[in-house]
Amino acid sequence: MPHCRELKLGDxxxxxxxxxxxxxxxxINLFEYFAPLDPHKNCLISESQFISVINGQLRATIGLSEQEVAELADYFRVPDGRIYYTQLCEVIHDSVPEFTDNAPLVTGLEWEDPMHSNRLSISEERRLNVLITKIASLVNMRKLILRPYFQDYELVSKNTGTVTIAHFARILAHLNILLSADDFSLLVKKYLKDSYTLNYIAFLAAIDKVVNYLNEHNILDLSGDIMSIFPGRILNAELPKLPRPEIGKISGAKLFGKQNIFHPALNDPKKMEHLLTIMSLIQDHVSRNRLRVCEFFKDFDVLNCGRITVSQFNRGLDALALSGKQRFFLAIPDVEAVVNQYRDPCDPTRVCWKTFEDDVNHVFTTHExxxxxxxxxxxxxxEVRDLPKLGGKNWQTVNPSMRALCEEAVDKVKQKIIHRRILLKPVFRDFDKHNNGHVSRNQMRQALHSNGILLSDEELFALEERFNNDMGFNYFWFLKDVEPKPEEEPLFRGFVKVTRKLNEEPMKKLKNRKERDIIQIMAKLKGKVVRERIRVIDFLKDFDRCNEQVISRTDFKRGLSVCGFDLTENEIDTLCEVFAPPLRQSCVDYHRFSNALEEAFTQIGLERAPLLVPIQHVPTRDCEKNFLDFDERLVVSVALQKLAKKPDLQMNLFEVLQDFDKTNCGTVSQMNFLKALTLRGMDTLISRNEFDVICKCxxxxxxxxxxxxYRAFMKALDIIYATEKYNPF
Structure with missing residues (x-):
């Protein structure tokens, strides 16, 4: 029938x-419920009887639904419509185990076995075997007998082969058998009994078994320790589950950037400080000479596993120390300290050179x-920047009397330099041929004696103790302490002046008026064109695609920005208004603008006047800061007339100013300008006010x-001297 549900065996x-x-x-026994309904013993009952037993008598016990009962009846129905109940009972009862017919397997005597121990997982059993082997080797090497230590406790507590967990831990600590927390927990888990005692008899039996095995197979050497026949392949209880050398290299102490290159295995402060100094020196050597550490070790690592032998690491470290402009020396204890730090934990004969490379490269950047x-x-x-030079002494640990004597010598040299206005740097530079900032001791003494600075032998020795290193006498540090410092005004004073100028309304109006003045704008552009030799039409003609001789204002602004003129918006608008065509105000006649700027070099239509000699535009450097009023111009004229009484051939002032101009840019600082006038005795001719006005001019x-x-200053002096010389009046 189409409305019948398909019967499934799984249901x-x-x-x-x-x-x-x-x-x-x-x-419950189902035969007791179905047998009274089958008096003829033919194993068949009607469907109504079957349903009455399942849903009537056994409903509260089994709890089948009507659909489940119908499926069960359909499955066990015979062709005449009755139910084969004995087959159902056999299916149900034949799979039920009869525990009463079996003999007991556990009698309770197993718990009383003196050699009883708990079961562990496979990985825990493997760890326990390694731990027992390690303890057995220690016991055999020290010739220890463990049983009396446990029996003493048993005589007092009257236990039968067990001790408490605390006493077990005290015995191991007394015998100097040091275990980690995980190893001790593993032993407790294996030999725990009665929830608070340990079966020490089974523990001692396991150790004796391992010792006998080691002796029988000749695995122990003469000292009683396990022989390293295959380095790196013998199990060690001190190793982690998966050996990873990089574990421990990162700690909370941020010594070199973000990571710490030293693992916490070094508990000795002296060894830690020694290793810190060595690594800082190596990093400083690599940083100064710009060396790549991997280039000295990767050829030894053919398989690119990050590990090489100790001898190969020593050779690579020697090559690293000998590279660069200045050689770097490492003593044998220093090399051994580095090798011990980066030794492979899995194979003591190898060194993890890639870890060493990562730690040294912290001097350049941070990893990842x-x-x-x-x-x-x-x-x-x-740490690397503040690292003292090799051969130098830590000045804080020097004898206090020596430090006081050195300070007195430095102060004495400083006072003589100030009073006599001496320049020591040119003298030291003459001795420093390689320009590395160092001279020898004899050269230092010659430089001081040649300038009349006389010091005692004790004072000279104190200076050498402070400023000497393996390269010689560091005269850069010496001059930094003895040369007079320029007096600088507080920064807030200049800031206040600038703020007041910006907030003044007349200055704003003057600035806006200058931005609208086409003459000043063109003078600014011509000066830029002459100084940098710019051809403006080459930047503007690309925007004129139809060759109309005009471009839009937007393209004109783009072209000027490419030229680098640094014009304001008001100045650009002024140029657009001036050079706009009469019939196209939205555009700019860039040809007329380019011709106007080209007048700085030549003149348009010069072929029509062959006798005319054009004059090139001379750009000026004047700005608002050196603008002088009438009174200041009078002061400058009087001061220049005083300074121009003698020609430069007699005073030789220009050469002194050139010595201060190291970059040969034509300008010197105001302090150096004053020094130059002082050296030639010209500072007494003018007052301080006149000097300030000259610096402003x-x-x-x-x-x-x-x-x-100073070049414009010397030209002005030459012109004034020549004018007064040829003046007939």
Whole structure:
């Protein structure tokens, strides 16, 4: 029939399992319920009788639904419509075990076995075997007898082969058998009994068994320790589950950047400090000479496993120390300290050179910097920057009397330099042929004696103790302490002046008026064109695709920005208005603008006047800072007339100013300008006010400070001297 549900074997089997679980739990026999309904013993009953037993008498016990009962009846129905109940009973009862017919397997005597121990997993059993082997080798090497230590406790407590966990731990600690927390927990888990005692008899039996095995197979050497026949292949209880050399190299102490290259195995502060010094020296050597550490070790590592032998590591470290402009010396104890630190924990005969490379490269950057994009790296680290030079002494640990004598000598040299206005740097530089900032001891004494600075032998020795290293006498540090420092005004004073100028309304109006003045704008552009030799039409003609001789204002602004003129918006608008065609105000006649700028070099239509000689535009460096009013111009004229009484051939002032101009840019600082006038005795001719006005007149802003254009100053003096010389009046 189409409305009948298809019978599935899985559903019937699930129903049988449900019945089987119920009768196994309640102890019910189905034959006792179906046998009274079958008086003829032909193993068949009607369907109504079957349903009445399942849903009537056994409903509360089994709890089958009507659908499950119908599926069960359909499955065990015979062709005449009756139910084969004995087959159902056999399916249910034949799979139920009869525990009453079996003999007992556990009698309780197993717990009383003196050699009883608990079961562990496979991995734990393997760890326990390694641990027992290690303890057995220690016991055999020290010739220890463990049983009396445990029997003493048993005589007091009257136990039978057991001790408490605390006493077991005290015995191991007394015998100097040091175990970690995980190893001790593993022993407790294996030999625990009665929840608070340990079966020490089974523990001692396991150790004796291992000792006998080691002796029988000749695995122990003469000292009683396990022989390393195959280095790196013998199990060690001190190793982790998976040997990883990089574990322990990262700790909370951020010594070199983000990571620490030293694992906590070094507990000796002296060894730690020694290793820190060695690694800092290596990092400083690599940083100064820009060396790549991997280039000295990778040829030894053919398989690229990151590990090489100790001899290969020593050879690579020697090559690293000998590379660069300055050789680096490592003593044998220093090399051994580095080798012991980076030794492979799995194979003591090898060294992890890649870990050494990563730690040394911290002087350049931090490893895996891409994972921390907001981290700011300032290489080299502070420890490397503050590292003292080789051969130098730690000045804080020197004898206090020597330090006091050195301070007195430095102060004496400083006072003589200030009073006599001596320049020591040119003298030291003459001796320093390689320009490395160091001279010899004799050269240092010659430089001081040649300038009339006389010191005693004790004072000279104190200076050498402070400023000497393996390269010689560091005169850079010496001059930094003895040369007079320029007096600098507080920064807030200049800031206040600038703020007041910006807030003044007349200055704003003057600035806006200058931005609208086409003459000043063209003078600014011509000066830029002459100084940098720019051809403006080459930057603007590309925007004129149809060759209309005009371009839009937007393209005109783009072209000027490419030229680098640094014009303001008001200045650009002024240029657009001036050079706009009469019929196309939205465009700019760039040809007329280019011709106007080209007048700085030549003149348009010069072929029509062959006798005309054009004059090139001379750019000026004047700005608002060196603008002088009437009174200041009078002061400058009087001061220049005083300074121009003698020609430069007699005073030789220009050569002194050139010595201060190291970059040959034509300007010097105001302090150096004053020094030059002082050396030639010209500072007494003018007052301080006149000197300030001269610095303002010939001032030039370079970088973030104001300097003096000494070339223009010398030209002015020459012109004034020549004028007065040929003046007939």
């Amino acid at each position: 019937v089997w699930r129903t049988c399992n449900k019945i089987r679980a119920a009768i196994f739990r309640m102890g 910097l891409e994972k921390a994009p907001s981290l700011v790296v300032d290489p080299p680290p502070k 010939f001032g030039f802003e370079r970088g973030m400070r104001d300097e003096v254009d």
